[in-house]
Amino acid sequence: xxxxxxxxxxxxxxxxxxxxxxxxxxxxxxxxxxxxxxxxxxxxxxxxxxxxxxxxxxxxxxxxxxxxxxxxxxxxxxxxxxxxxxxxxxxxxxxxxxxxxxxxxxxxxxxxxxxxxxxxxxxxxxxxxxxxxxxxxxxxxxxxxxxxxxxxxxxxxxxxxxxxxxxxxxxxxxxxxxxxxxxxxxxxxxxxxxxxxxxxxxxxxxxxxxxxxxxxxxxxxxxxxxxxxxxxxxxxxxxxxxxxxxxxxxxxxxxxxxxxxxxxxxxxxxxxxxxxxxxxxxxxxxxxxxx
Numbered sequence: 001x002x003x004x005x006x007x008x009x010x011x012x013x014x015x016x017x018x019x020x021x022x023x024x025x026x027x028x029x030x031x032x033x034x035x036x037x038x039x040x041x042x043x044x045x046x047x048x049x050x051x052x053x054x055x056x057x058x059x060x061x062x063x064x065x066x067x068x069x070x071x072x073x074x075x076x077x078x079x080x081x082x083x084x085x086x087x088x089x090x091x092x093x094x095x096x097x098x099x100x101x102x103x104x105x106x107x108x109x110x111x112x113x114x115x116x117x118x119x120x121x122x123x124x125x126x127x128x129x130x131x132x133x134x135x136x137x138x139x140x141x142x143x144x145x146x147x148x149x150x151x152x153x154x155x156x157x158x159x160x161x162x163x164x165x166x167x168x169x170x171x172x173x174x175x176x177x178x179x180x181x182x183x184x185x186x187x188x189x190x191x192x193x194x195x196x197x198x199x200x201x202x203x204x205x206x207x208x209x210x211x212x213x214x215x216x217x218x219x220x221x222x223x224x225x226x227x228x229x230x231x232x233x234x235x236x237x238x239x240x241x242x243x244x245x246x247x248x249x250x251x252x253x254x255x256x257x258x259x260x261x262x263x264x265x266x267x268x269x270x271x272x273x274x275x276x277x278x279x280x281x282x283x284x285x286x287x288x289x290x291x
Contacts, residue, residue, distance in 0.1 A: 004114050008036040008052065008061030008085075010076040011044060012068030017092050020067050021045050023106050031114070036061055058083040063113060063267075065090060066099070070144075070186075073098040074242045077123065077143045077264040086120055088113065088267040097185050097277055100267055109269055118269050124180045124222065125263035126203060128239070130255040140241050143264055144183030146257070147208075148228065148237040148249065149175040155235025156211055161218060162227040169214060173207035175237075176228065178257055180204075185278055187243075193217040195278055203259060222259040229254050 007028055009021075025048065028035040039051040052060055058080045064087045066076035073089045073096070080087050089099030090106055101109045112118055128140040140146065148157050159176045161168045179188035184196035184204060191208035194217060201222040207215055220226055230237065230253045239247045239255075249255065278284060 003062065003116055004031070004033060005062045006034045006036055006060060008057045008064045009041075009045065009049065010038065010057075010064060010066050010068075010072060010079065011041045012072045012092075015068070015092075017067065017103060020090055020092070020103050020106055023103075024065060024110070025049070027107065027110050054079070055082075058085040061085055063088060068092065070096050070098050071243070074143050077125075077266075078141065078242075080265070081125065081141065081260075081263050084262070084265055086113075086265045086267050097274075097281060098182070098266060100269055100271070105271075109267075112269055113267060118267050120265045121198065121268050122262045123182050123198060123264040123266055124201065125260040126178060126180050127258045127260060128178075128241070128255050129258070130249065130253060140239070140246055141260065141263065142183070142242040143180060144186045144242050145177050145179040145188060145240075146242075147175050147177045147187055147240040148230075148255070149240055151236045151238055151248065154237075155233065157207075157237050158231045158234040160229040160231055161205055162229060163218075163220060164225050165227075167229075169218070170212075170231065171207040171214070172211040173215075174209035174211075175207070177206045177208055178203060178226070178228070179206060180259075185282065188217070189282070191217075194219075195282075197274060201259070201261060203257065222261060226257040227254055228257070 035049045036052045037049040042049045042051045066073045067090045076087050091099030125141045125143050128146045157176050158172045160170045177187050181196040181200045182198045188206050191206045193206040203220045206217040232251050234251045236250045238245050
């Protein structure tokens with residue numbers, strides 16, 4: 001007997017490839033299991049999917065299938081967090097690190113999952129709590145990163161990094177990014193941060209376009225307490241959670257960060273490794289002198 005009793009589908013906000021929808025719909029009918037979707041998306045599924053409220057989709061699904069790019073995958077992981085529902089990423093975007101299969105591989109992937117031929121890869125999330133953006137740390141959880149970004153026309157981000165209650169360094173930059181290992185290939189990478197295996201338990205702090213001589217990234221253990229203090233010369237900053245603006249902060253504000261070690265679970269079928277995906281999608285070739 002297969003492990004799946006129901007499948008929930010989360011779609012890219014603007015595109016929905018009919019090929020993937022037809023594949024999932026036919027597979028679910030053959031298995032006589034319900035296909036579920038969000039109320040504002042089932043109209044685009046063009047199949048017999050049942051609408052389920054946003055806060056119930058993960059709990060009522062034994063598998064969530066994300067159809068899109070990494071942005072859709074991140075949204076699906078956030079939906080899955082309370083129920084810890086496994087997420088299969090189906091990529092049809094241009095740059096996907098989180099997705100496990102492409103559209104053509106979807107039928108085989110579903111059969112493998114139903115036949116228990118898969119593993120689950122735990123993914124960390126990072127939360128942010130502040131009196132300025134709300135004191136509930138769970139209200140701002142990111143699987144990639146939380147970034148404090150300069151608002152156009154305002155001053156730069158002037159931020160003190162405090163670890164375990166002790167000030168460590170002050171950054172002046174266009175943005176300061178707090179990234180999970182999963183997010184090391186996203187904003188963090190663009191800002192000059194290292195590529196980090198998603199299995200590493202920790203947090204990265206990276207200044208983007210630093211306005212000071214010290215522009216190095218900082219790697220913390222997941223259990224170390226991280227606080228970012230916005231200094232008096234700091235401008236107004238937008239708080240971006242996985243790329244979505246959730247509020248603004250300014251001089252005098254403090255933001256406390258916490259790691260959720262097993263916040264999401266990504267389905268892996270053993271077809272590729274993180275390093276293979278990173279090398280291919282980032283075009284990693286190394287020095288020409290190395291041959």
